[in-house]
Amino acid sequence: xxxxxxxxxxxxxxxxxxxxxxxxxxxxxxxxxxxxxxxxxxxxxxxxxxxxxxxxxxxxxxxxxxxxxxxxxxxxxxxxxxxxxxxxxxxxxxxxxxxxxxxxxxxxxxxxxxxxxxxxxxxxxxxxxxxxxxxxxxxxxxxxxxxxxxxxxxxxxxxxxxxxxxxxxxxxxxxxxxxxxxxxxxxxxxxxxxxxxxxxxxxxxxxxxxxxxxxxxxxxxxxxxxxxxxxxxxxxxxxxxxxxxxxxxxxxxxxxxxxxxxxxxxxxxxxxxxxxxxxxxxxxxxxxxxxxxxxxxxxxxxxxxxxxxxxxxxxxxxxxxxxxxxxxxxxxxxxxxxxxxxxxxxxxxxxxxxxxxxxxxxxxxxxxxxxxxxxxxxxxxxx
Amino acid sequence: xxxxxxxxxxxxxxxxxxxxxxxxxxxxxxxxxxxxxxxxxxxxxxxxxxxxxxxxxxxxxxxxxxxxxxxxxxxxxxxxxxxxxxxxxxxxxxxxxxxxxxxxxxxxxxxxxxxxxxxxxxxxxxxxxxxxxxxxxxxxxxxxxxxxxxxxxxxxxxxxxxxxxxxxxxxxxxxxxxxxxxxxxxxxxxxxxxxxxxxxxxxxxxxxxxxxxxxxxxxxxxxxxxxxxxxxxxxxxxxxxxxxxxxxxxxxxxxxxxxxxxxxxxxxxxxxxxxxxxxxxxxxxxxxxxxxxxxxxxxxxxxxxxxxxxxxxxxxxxxxxxxxxxxxxxxxxxxxxxxxxxxxxxxxxxxxxxxxxxxxxxxxxxxxxxxxxxxxxxxxxxx
Numbered sequence: 069x070x071x072x073x074x075x076x077x078x079x080x081x082x083x084x085x086x087x088x089x090x091x092x093x094x095x096x097x098x099x100x101x102x103x104x105x106x107x108x109x110x111x112x113x114x115x116x117x118x119x120x121x122x123x124x125x126x127x128x129x130x131x132x133x134x135x136x137x138x139x140x141x142x143x144x145x146x147x148x149x150x151x152x153x154x155x156x157x158x159x160x161x162x163x164x165x166x167x168x169x170x171x172x173x174x175x176x177x178x179x180x181x182x183x184x185x186x187x188x189x190x191x192x193x194x195x196x197x198x199x200x201x202x203x204x205x206x207x208x209x210x211x212x213x214x215x216x217x218x219x220x221x222x223x224x225x226x227x228x229x230x231x232x233x234x235x236x237x238x239x240x241x242x243x244x245x246x247x248x249x250x251x252x253x254x255x256x257x258x259x260x261x262x263x264x265x266x267x268x269x270x271x272x273x274x275x276x277x278x279x280x281x282x283x284x285x286x287x288x289x290x291x292x293x294x295x296x297x298x299x300x301x302x303x304x305x306x307x308x309x310x311x312x313x314x315x316x317x318x319x320x321x322x323x324x325x326x327x328x329x330x331x332x333x334x335x336x337x338x339x340x341x342x343x344x345x346x347x348x349x350x351x352x353x354x355x356x357x358x359x360x361x362x363x364x365x366x367x368x369x370x371x372x373x374x375x376x377x378x379x380x381x382x383x384x385x386x387x388x389x390x391x392x393x394x395x396x397x398x399x400x401x402x403x404x405x406x407x408x409x410x411x412x413x414x415x416x417x418x419x420x421x422x423x424x425x426x427x428x429x430x431x432x433x434x435x436x437x438x439x440x441x442x443x444x445x446x447x448x449x450x451x
Numbered sequence: 452x453x454x455x456x457x458x459x460x461x462x463x464x465x466x467x468x469x470x471x472x473x474x475x476x477x478x479x480x481x482x483x484x485x486x487x488x489x490x491x492x493x494x495x496x497x498x499x500x501x502x503x504x505x506x507x508x509x510x511x512x513x514x515x516x517x518x519x520x521x522x523x524x525x526x527x528x529x530x531x532x533x534x535x536x537x538x539x540x541x542x543x544x545x546x547x548x549x550x551x552x553x554x555x556x557x558x559x560x561x562x563x564x565x566x567x568x569x570x571x572x573x574x575x576x577x578x579x580x581x582x583x584x585x586x587x588x589x590x591x592x593x594x595x596x597x598x599x600x601x602x603x604x605x606x607x608x609x610x611x612x613x614x615x616x617x618x619x620x621x622x623x624x625x626x627x628x629x630x631x632x633x634x635x636x637x638x639x640x641x642x643x644x645x646x647x648x649x650x651x652x653x654x655x656x657x658x659x660x661x662x663x664x665x666x667x668x669x670x671x672x673x674x675x676x677x678x679x680x681x682x683x684x685x686x687x688x689x690x691x692x693x694x695x696x697x698x699x700x701x702x703x704x705x706x707x708x709x710x711x712x713x714x715x716x717x718x719x720x721x722x723x724x725x726x727x728x729x730x731x732x733x734x735x736x737x738x739x740x741x742x743x744x745x746x747x748x749x750x751x752x753x754x755x756x757x758x759x760x761x762x763x764x765x766x767x768x769x770x771x772x773x774x775x776x777x778x779x780x781x782x783x784x785x786x787x788x789x790x791x792x793x794x795x796x797x798x799x800x801x802x803x804x805x806x807x808x809x810x811x812x813x814x815x816x817x818x819x820x821x822x823x824x825x826x827x828x829x830x831x832x833x834x
Contacts, residue, residue, distance in 0.1 A: 072717075073718070075691065075716055075721045076721070077573065078728055080727050081728055090523065115519070115520050117519060128512070129509045130512075136500060137498050137705050174557050175739060177734070177737050177738035178736070190460065191457070209735060213735050275457070277457060308456060308457050322739075323520060323521055323522055323741070323743075324742060324743060334458075338461070341462060344463050344465075345464055347464070348464045351592070352560065352564055352592060353561070353564055354558055354560050354737070355558060355559075355589075356558065358707050358708045358743070360706075360741070360742075360744075361743075
């Protein structure tokens with residue numbers, strides 16, 4: 069047997085994303101805690117799943133009329149249609165004008181992979197990407213791997229503890245002509261009408277190509293329309309863009325990779341050209357996207373009763389998280405003099421060796437106090 | 452609204468693969484027929500599904516202990532383990548020596564996409580790919596898109612109406628050093644021990660990298676081991692290779708994209724390096740592979756009763772197809788003087804304007820005759 073390997077020069081990749089979760093799962097310590105989940109967690113420490121999903125799953129598995137043939141490369145048509153109506157609203161201008169479409173992808177990573185491949189092939193002048201978000205995004209890696217230069221802007225103001233429209237506008241002002249702008253979750257960034265107009269004017273005049281990331285519509289404010297208002301605005305302004313729409317987190321189907329690369333074009337003719345090129349690329353990537361997640365979601369979105377249940381479950385999960393947090397945040401500010409924004413996004417670089425002990429004890433107190441009214445209010449403490 | 456589109460230079464892709472199926476599905480003619488399916492079809496004209504899959508699907512949907520969290524990038528571990536044991540046998544040398552592994556992919560296209568990306572990055576001297584198969588393979592496109600030069604060899608001898616070992620050996624003889632050799636379904640190509648030795652010697656001395664394609668283990672001969680004997684031989688010879696293992700067709704889960712990119716290395720250390728690089732690439736492709744198909748297959752492979760049912764269903768579908776065909780083939784040769792190989796792979800270029808009428812009428816007769824014994828034997832006809 070030869071000992072000389074063809075793979076001799078292949079080094080081990082040491083820092084794989086996800087290795088934290090792996091280490092956590094391999095840890096036998098009974099009280100282990102994982103704080104890096106990117107999904108809504110229940111009180112029992114499980115990822116949140118909308119109950120209506122379980123119902124739909126059971127219905128599907130008992131339906132003898134369903135077939136399990138390959139989906140076409142574009143994906144499940146009814147799923148794409150229902151998801152686009154969810155994203156833009158049924159009466160959206162772009163849907164009525166038949167200039168919005170999508171390709172069913174394997175999750176949001178798949179949507180970015182597909183979109184970036186298209187931009188590399190057909191938007192050749194743009195080799196620079198700016199990513200604007202409240203947090204570090206993974207998608208930058210996909211652009212980098214395909215030869216783009218990536219710059220990331222956080223629009224979080226660590227002093228004011230909120231997203232700052234000025235940081236956003238300044239960032240876009242500095243962006244050169246013709247580049248790609250990835251816009252992550254900026255729903256908490258409240259722009260005035262004149263600020264919106266300024267942003268749009270820069271994007272149009274510099275021919276910046278927007279690539280939105282909508283990973284969990286409905287889980288920001290529980291208002292499905294509110295969570296995608298920025299898309300409606302861009303559509304109304306006749307801007308062309310891509311959007312990665314993921315439906316894994318807001319249904320709680322994390323393991324099915326349910327995504328769509330959404331395309332908004334100026335007219336139907338351009339749209340069809342772009343979709344045809346995307347399908348050509350998707351053929352090489354996975355040929356046929358997976359079905360289960362799309363089937364579950366479609367059966368919910370297209371059934372008024374199930375749709376109502378799903379919307380209600382979104383309201384409950386967001387409300388519960390907000391209620392719990394609001395009480396705790398209020399307690400921390402009023403009783404413990406620890407100032408945290410209402411969305412509870414803490415900048416951890418404000419935590420240091422001098423204050424960490426006081427902060428953690430206070431959070432503990434806040435949680436204990438807000439757990440139930442049977443607990444008496446602990447005495448006030450001053451730092 | 453601007454009428455100038457950023458997508459102005461993007462042309463429409465006209466000839467998309469799958470457009471034939473699309474045209475067929477849109478055709479309203481009641482007696483329409485689609486002869487281009489690449490999967491086993493039932494008598495009712497539906498893609499074959501192993502009945503045990505339906506049972507597993509129902510069990511899974513009713514199991515409250517299951518979670519629907521993201522799979523790790525490598526995929527479902529138990530699925531990979533069970534599938535590798537299926538491919539190589541539980542007691543395979545490579546499994547015992549811990550030098551075989553795999554990454555769970557979105558179908559076989561995903562497996563090729565991932566493997567080709569790896570070869571582009573880490574097997575830089577190889578920019579030429581030879582594809583050996585009994586039929587035209589789609590995977591060549593994936594290599595082409597990534598800058599490889601692709602040559603395809605059919606080892607089908609249209610005169611002898613069988614796969615010819617000599618064509619295979621001559622092809623490999625002509626292949627230059629250090630290239631990639633994709634080996635599709637060559638199970639019907641019967642090599643003698645000395646021919647096997649000659650093939651192996653050329654592959655080793657020219658450092659050819661084999662990339663196997665096993666799209667439907669168990670559906671060739673219904674003997675799971677027999678269908679992958681070539682892999683066992685390569686493992687026993689200590690050769691490193693990739694293999695795309697698809698489990699969609701042999702379970703009848705066409706819509707879930709269930710595949711594995713299998714890696715066989717000379718030792719565990721090299722294997723881990725290769726797997727880590729593959730996971731790095733898979734992160735950008737889909738981040739987490741879809742779960743449903745893998746879960747169904749694992750629940751069958753790891754349950755002796757369900758495994759038995761699945762094996763039985765494979766036997767039945769292959770036997771039925773073979774029995775039907777064998778009777779019809781025999782009828783055509785003996786009664787109609789039309790010579791067709793036992794595997795019923797007809798070379799359609801032998802069909803011409805002069806003989807097509809006689810051939811189609813004879814096939815019709817053969818089918819009618821072999822349908823049941825209550826039908827009387829039609830009188831013999833000479834051409």
